[in-house]
Amino acid sequence: MQLRELAHARSGDKGDTSNIGLIALKPEYYPLLVEHVTAARVKEHFRGICFGEVERFELPNLGALNFLLHESLDGGGTLSLKADAQGKTYSAALLRMEIDV
Amino acid sequence: MIRIANGQGFWGDSLEAPLEQIRRGPIDYLTLDYLAEITMSILQKQRARDPRTGYARDFVEMIGRGASDLQTKKIKVVANAGGVNPDACRDAVARALGAKGVKIAVVAGDDILGRLDEFDIGNDAIRPFVQSANVYFGAAPIADALNQGAQFVITGRCTDTGLVLGPMIHEFGWALNDWDRLAAGTIAGHTVECGAQCTGGNCQVDWQTIPNFADIGYPVIEAEPDGTFVVTKHPGTGGRVSVQSVKEQLLYELGDPRSYITPDCIADFTSIHLQPDGPDRVRFSGIHGHPATDSYKVSISYTAGFKAIGMLCYSWPDAYAKARKADEVLRQRLDRLGLHFDSIRSEFVGANACHGPLAGEPAPDIAEVALRVGVRGPDKADVERFTKELAPLALNGPPTVTGLGSGRPKVEEIVAYWPALIPKSSVQPVVSIVET
Numbered sequence: 046m047q048l049r050e051l052a053h054a055r056s057g058d059k060g061d062t063s064n065i066g067l068i069a070l071k072p073e074y075y076p077l078l079v080e081h082v083t084a085a086r087v088k089e090h091f092r093g094i095c096f097g098e099v100e101r102f103e104l105p106n107l108g109a110l111n112f113l114l115h116e117s118l119d120g121g122g123t124l125s126l127k128a129d130a131q132g133k134t135y136s137a138a139l140l141r142m143e144i145d146v
Numbered sequence: 147m148i149r150i151a152n153g154q155g156f157w158g159d160s161l162e163a164p165l166e167q168i169r170r171g172p173i174d175y176l177t178l179d180y181l182a183e184i185t186m187s188i189l190q191k192q193r194a195r196d197p198r199t200g201y202a203r204d205f206v207e208m209i210g211r212g213a214s215d216l217q218t219k220k221i222k223v224v225a226n227a228g229g230v231n232p233d234a235c236r237d238a239v240a241r242a243l244g245a246k247g248v249k250i251a252v253v254a255g256d257d258i259l260g261r262l263d264e265f266d267i268g269n270d271a272i273r274p275f276v277q278s279a280n281v282y283f284g285a286a287p288i289a290d291a292l293n294q295g296a297q298f299v300i301t302g303r304c305t306d307t308g309l310v311l312g313p314m315i316h317e318f319g320w321a322l323n324d325w326d327r328l329a330a331g332t333i334a335g336h337t338v339e340c341g342a343q344c345t346g347g348n349c350q351v352d353w354q355t356i357p358n359f360a361d362i363g364y365p366v367i368e369a370e371p372d373g374t375f376v377v378t379k380h381p382g383t384g385g386r387v388s389v390q391s392v393k394e395q396l397l398y399e400l401g402d403p404r405s406y407i408t409p410d411c412i413a414d415f416t417s418i419h420l421q422p423d424g425p426d427r428v429r430f431s432g433i434h435g436h437p438a439t440d441s442y443k444v445s446i447s448y449t450a451g452f453k454a455i456g457m458l459c460y461s462w463p464d465a466y467a468k469a470r471k472a473d474e475v476l477r478q479r480l481d482r483l484g485l486h487f488d489s490i491r492s493e494f495v496g497a498n499a500c501h502g503p504l505a506g507e508p509a510p511d512i513a514e515v516a517l518r519v520g521v522r523g524p525d526k527a528d529v530e531r532f533t534k535e536l537a538p539l540a541l542n543g544p545p546t547v548t549g550l551g552s553g554r555p556k557v558e559e560i561v562a563y564w565p566a567l568i569p570k571s572s573v574q575p576v577v578s579i580v581e582t
Contacts, residue, residue, distance in 0.1 A: 066397020
């Protein structure tokens, strides 16, 4: 199933790092996100976009995960030549992920 | 309980939002965030040309339009609109108000450009190119200014969260080591710092059903002395405040959620408890914080070469293939001209500019694709030359291209951003108050 059926998201930037907050649409979906949407899965999902490490943080109180995608914005800020220099659409890009549940 | 409104999420946000916040419902404080990371360097350049400028002029215009309501309702205003010239901003605000006996405070001392040599910034290579260097102060000097009776507080570089926490410290008499309450005020600030991004703007959940974007309400915090608060918006405005809209904003531009560091405290986002509290209301409680660090963050801007970005739009049939061919031809020509760039980037708008390889191959009958090419490099002349190589493709490259109406792309000098940390003991905020 596609992640968009389980979660919503928002993304932003800090320099050349983009962050994606992934939020369970229902509380019972949160454990599925924790199990399936690992940092390694996200790194693999964003190959060709993210060239650095992916870090994951858990916010069980919000039913959410926060990902940091390092080296993913072509230098970031004003240096970046990307149309999406701030990774604003990476939230939706993450929701393309297919997971087996 | 006090009501703290945000009326501006960044410089360039709605000009009407702050006035709507003043007029459409009760508020005690209006806060406005004008400074993005590179705004200071733009303002620095403006001041170099004209010493009376260097602050957010939109702010002064807003004050002029809202002056009578602000005065009648005794609303206090806290804004980081001072840029690199907060004194000039204060004088302009005083003129715009046109009233006597109003106390306007300035928080300055953040500009350390002249002293940057004293500090380890972790990147000596950029020193010759530095344009501006400003310390992010927090809520404490804002609270200090309010304690001295200011109705208007104008700061230079200052954290977005401090604009909201400052009034809470002042109103509730919170101690500057009451870490849980400081963290609560900080998280309140983070929630509203991007304006309507917590009230239904840019919200993915059921976005089609979010009411009346055209009249979207900006956020209002109802803050309690115990550190709990409600995020809401004025009745009758558009948008939606829900647990989901608020969660999205909480995660926006977040790093380690247990350690959200400001000059005032370290806030723990994993302690936040959210509860729906009626229509368009979300209640926050349970927030914990930790002691502040010994450092201030400094935002340094420096020039980093030049860039230009241009677009050409190709139509059906074979739109994507034509755009890719044009890209190939363009790169061959740039190569033949012997131009040197640090980076050339091609994206195909309509096919994969947002999601890159994740977007997959575009449909074979795709109606149109825009080739968007950007170059970046140290040599202005080379970047300039690139801008002259796009238009010829209309006549001497693949067919059915348009989108050249706006002329050659503009060459931009890149002003990049570098963050550094300095000891808090090395710099002091300076609060001054003038009565009109």
